[in-house]
Amino acid sequence: MLGGKLGDTAIIVVSRVGTGTLGPVAGRRLRWKDWGMAIREIRIIGDPVLRTACEPITSLDKAVRDLVDDLIQTVDREGRAGLAANQIGVSLQAFSYNIEDEVGCILNPKIVELSEEHQDGDEGCLSVPGLWFPTRRAEFARVVGIDVNGDDVMVEGTGLMARCLQHEVDHLDGKLYLDRLDRLARKKAMQAVRELPMASAPR
Numbered sequence: 595m596l597g598g599k600l601g602d603t604a605i606i607v608v609s610r611v612g613t614g615t616l617g618p619v620a621g622r623r624l625r626w627k628d629w630g631m632a633i634r635e636i637r638i639i640g641d642p643v644l645r646t647a648c649e650p651i652t653s654l655d656k657a658v659r660d661l662v663d664d665l666i667q668t669v670d671r672e673g674r675a676g677l678a679a680n681q682i683g684v685s686l687q688a689f690s691y692n693i694e695d696e697v698g699c700i701l702n703p704k705i706v707e708l709s710e711e712h713q714d715g716d717e718g719c720l721s722v723p724g725l726w727f728p729t730r731r732a733e734f735a736r737v738v739g740i741d742v743n744g745d746d747v748m749v750e751g752t753g754l755m756a757r758c759l760q761h762e763v764d765h766l767d768g769k770l771y772l773d774r775l776d777r778l779a780r781k782k783a784m785q786a787v788r789e790l791p792m793a794s795a796p797r
């Protein structure tokens with residue numbers, strides 16, 4: 595995901611379930627240069643990995659820790675709001691977010707609450723570069739999952755954070771925001787996607 599409508603404000607809460615304290619995943623920027631992590635290439639629409647539901651993470655091994663590092667480093671760039679593991683070619687349930695200086699990653703995320711109140715606004719996606727379409731989402735979303743240490747975490751928010759959470763969980767289910775557009779917008783989107791230089795076979 596790239597971001598939401600300019601001017602969106604988000605109320606964001608990131609916590610360890612049960613303690614209510616801020617977890618280490620939230621609110622700080624790590625020094626990537628010291629860690630030898632990588633900014634990974636983003637997979638573009640047409641790549642089947644984006645249409646494949648991701649597998650739950652069952653072991654917090656080095657590969658998963660490296661994945662988390664790469665997700666965080668790759669999302670922590672100007673104009674990037676969220677990144678799902680399959681967008682960097684890894685079919686595991688994890689995504690990172692970068693909303694209003696909250697940068698973090700959640701594993702095995704599940705949406706446990708969505709508000710009935712909705713928000714309208716343009717949505718974009720790093721895997722559908724340069725395009726934005728109006729996409730209706732719930733105004734508030736709450737996601738639970740685990741962090742890289744296996745501790746339970748909860749991320750919730752309104753506005754752009756809520757939009758990000760819904761967008762990224764969709765990715766992990768093999769969905770793109772384009773699937774949620776109304777019929778007319780979807781038609782326009784499919785046309786525009788066909789004209790993307792890197793996307794040969796939009797699905």
Ligand SMILES: [Zn+2]
Nearest residue numbers: 595719720721
């Ligand atoms: Zn996206």
